[in-house]
Amino acid sequence: MNKPSTMEPTSHEGASRVRRMSRDALTRLAIQAFGLTSFYLLICVFFALRSEQFLTFSNVVIILSNISVIGIVAIGQAIVIISGGFDLSVSGTVPLGAVIFATLINTEIATPLAMVITLLVGLLVGLCNGLLVTRAGINPLIATLGTLSITGGLALTVTGGLTRGFEYPEAGILAESSIAGLPNHILALFVISLISYLVLNYTVFGRSVYAIGGNREASRLAGLRTDLITTAVYMICATLSSFAGIIVASQLLAGSATLGSNSALTSIAAVVLGGASLSGGKGGIFGTLTGVLVLGTLANGLALLAVPAFYQQIATGVVLLLAVGFGRMRALFGVED
Amino acid sequence: MRIQAAISRRGKGTLVAVVLLVATLLVAACGGAAPATTSPTADSGQSAQKKPFFTFANVTLAGPLFVSLQEGLVKAADTASVELKLYNNNFDGETALRNAQLMVQDKPDLIIMYNAVEGVGASLGKTFNDANIPCIAVNVRFPGCAWINLSNKDIGYQTGQAVANVAKEKGWSGENTTVILVQNATAGEEVNHSVMYYYQAVAETLPGMEMVKAEEITRDKTNIGKNLIQVDGASALEPSYTAVKNILGTIPAGRHILIQTPNDDSATGAWRAIVEAGREQDTLISGLGGADGIKQLRENPNWVAQGDIFFPYWGQYIIAMALEMLKGDVPPDRTATPQVVLTKATVDQYYAPGSTTPKLLPALAPENGYLKDSELLKKLNNIEGFGP
């Protein structure tokens, strides 16, 4: 490709204006940074001051292992939301993954094979979602609500409503620890986060996801394959969800149709908390993970402080709203659009 | 004018809607009233050979216990030649109420309702009473219906005694032991009796435990006294696992732990958290419910008691009770279901080794003694001290 050459330098006056405005941009950036991450640190400081237990290594591992399932779902959800979509069906795909994995394990097939089959089922669910949204042109909210019902029902059917315990506990390999005392599923969360981050920020696919979410029609006119990318996005989300199902089943050494059945709301909350816009085009992995961490840390900290169950709910709601408020603070300082 | 047309069309639309609504109500009212005179229930008296017809709404089918309950009930109904129609309340109050209305329309001889959502009970009872159909409330009581249930209080208390005795033998005491109660904060108080009375019994049996009366262990409390931590596990696998995992850190390593939960799913989740933290040697746990717990009681050295409520067999007691009610018997305030707290020593009395199917159900108690003449129970012949 030819590098286009510079035709004329920017005017002198323009340059000084640019300099003046960039100082302004710096202050704005500082305010933006004072968003969710610093709010998260505030929460951590608060809990650390109130509970000696909070900052211990074992408790950090507990927090991380509590968020790995919802974290992986939220990463999938984030990709869908950035692309301008929505996936409610994760609430069905996670339990479906869990019960299918538990059922397969009890048929004595090799654990890796069971995992692959479970992931393929997830992939299939995602393909359905994608085709419903792109080919049939159904609103993502309705389309995934439909598949949510179907997958949730399938999960119940597979187990007959029973909790299916692992007859071979060694199949719960994802819940075992291998490196540095960290359970494998936490490592899986790290790896998945890293890969998703790289894909979203450094690949043509990732960039296309942002573009489609930002403006579908403009992307189409610019020659992006919007339908293909949309379908892929739902497939990624559902596959990650079924993987999350495998993890939760491995943690509990049992599969049940109720495992992770509130994933949709929690993951959407985390993604939006992390700065994504429900209208698409905005958001990222780092923000999403921070959102998940806020939720997980909050639950853990409140439990350590022995806050009664009912008040925990109230406190969670209040903190969530505060966190969103922190995110909005930058709007107060924003420059005129 | 198009807008006028549009608005007046809107007006007409409303009118049509109102007319339709009124018409529907009228038809419904007539439909409700007219068949009442010609309904099958009315002539049920004259045809003695006619099968009794019951309807049953299960609380949910998502959970092993509830599925087994339904299977037992269907089997018992078959044995007693009772016609049975099934509903699912889906753990949801509105669904329960809607089902209640449908069940009334079925005009059965008796309605069996298992609803776990507090608050809607009164409207269920009223629905059945208004239709003059006798009813049985399963597990969770509500006004207007006869009630059949286990005594969570007795189970909790006896489990507490059993576990505390094991702990005492091991030399544990109030000085070095913490009790974790995994309650279900949104379930009725009755359900949580299983953990509340557990603690009271432990405190009475194990030396050095701080005494807390069951009534004081309310659902909005967490740390009570120096020996008791209460968390919410929602009677489910994953929430119990997470809840116990989160607070284990606050219990110093080496300290002994006793855990009680309202059901086996909850206990399994809690136990996973204990194992993951590597603290199983310092923990004694007990279950409440079914087959999983029996297996654990036999295999897991630290699973030392199992409240057995023979849930899959409730059906035969419910059907027996219903048939007695049709005969004119008035059941007591609570009709008891079979229950017993098993320990490693007594488990073989009720279960053949390796089996999780009971070979015998415990003998009738005072609260269900009136079932001793039941044809159905005689026919089934699986209760201690029973025979044809």
Add this chain to the structure above:
Amino acid sequence: MSPSANVVTPLIETVGIGKSYGQHRVLQNVTFRLHPGEAVAVIGENGAGKSTFVKILAGAIRQDSGELRLGRTPVSFHSPRDALRHGIAFIPQELAYVPQLSVAENILLGRWPQRAGMLTPGMLVRRAQEEVARFGLTIDVVRPMSSLKLADLQLVEIVKALARRAKIILLDEPTASLTEAESGLLIGVLRRLLQEGVGIVYISHHMDEVFRFSDRVDVFRNGELVASERPSETNHNALITHMLGQAEEQFDPLPPQIVTRPPILELTGWSTEGVSSLRDVSLVVRPGEIVGLFGIRGSGTDLIAEGLVGRRADISGRLAVGGCIFGMFKRPIEARRAGIAYVPAERKKDGLILGLSIRNNLSLLVLHMLARSGVIDLTDERELAEALIARFNVRCLSQMQPVQQLSGGNQQKVLLASRLAAEPQLLLLNEPSRGVDVGARLEIHKFLRTIAAQDRAILLITSDIEEAVVVSDRLLIFRDGRIVDELIGARKTQGQALRGATGASIDEQAINDGANFS
């Protein structure tokens, strides 16, 4: 106090008002008056502060310093609603109406006549009709708002404002998206209002309109009111000098080149039926030339654009790009692969990804060229963006600034640059200077010239007659789906173009008076 007692009390005035965002001062020390029956045009480059100024008058923004007076009394508005109560109506560029409701319901929005809580539709329609009739308009008030053309929507918005008896009307680029004829109609209505003593302030980028309509032109530059002139006492160039702070860069159209090289684009016999139709349209565009298509709305020029980018597979006819014959494109990606880059008319809706950065917008069409096995080379991307930003003189804080923060002119430059990054054979532009300030408009025209000089073919679809005449080498005039004239050289004048497009013999004065010929 002014000693002159016989000066008419102004409707509204500002005394030394200013506004800053953080360190950035967007408005300073503006003193301004509006008298009854006066029409003031506010002009300036984008970012000069004119929108901020008008929004302060409208109560949407509050000033940091200075005073706002209504009549002679100092006021401060809490909200646009508050300003409206004081008789100030603001009609923004992006209209706010309820598309599902009827015109009548919109006009009287929030004040529907009712009796005992029930709507009285007859009264609603009657009152709306009275309002519409006051301005000599003929809009069917029972139609749903969504069925109206843009110009009519704008008129309805004005009627809505006036139905609340506004004494001051503020308009932000009211004619930006209107055809010449529609603007004429709007201006006719505004003139009638001036006679009733209403004061009008409007932001415009349209020089001709400014001269035609306003009593006074206020020029903003860098947040200051730098000049206030009577149109009769100034001229085009003087105003542009005020706006730019320097003399206008004269844009001299190159003499038409005689091109005999094989065409890059060749359309043969394009036809389609519909509300706007095409009837056997054939045209060619050769390398190095700019071909303009001009026609009034519905003349079919839009269909050519839609067909060429794969949005109208129903058009019949033949299509060749760079010598290769194609079937009618079914999807935009086919057009892109054939080497056509499209700058759509609605840059926010169809062109840019507003939330993404300038850099990411610039690279969107060439991602596959910047990437190796799917992974984007960010260094190459940055360099590409740097080069394009410099080449197209995009004014921005950094490459990473979201496009939505840029002014319309700079957004358009980014859009144009992103299309050229793909090195297309044919550049297809639809209304490239709509809603763009004068400075950027001149720049864009200059870029087109440069691009054409690099042996690319440019097809320019525009309803801006000045642009059509000045920029094109050859100008094709469309009427009712046919090419009715081809203007080259001395025949390429605005009058000739209009005559062809309307099919009527009208002189320029008639247009200026806002005759409705659509």
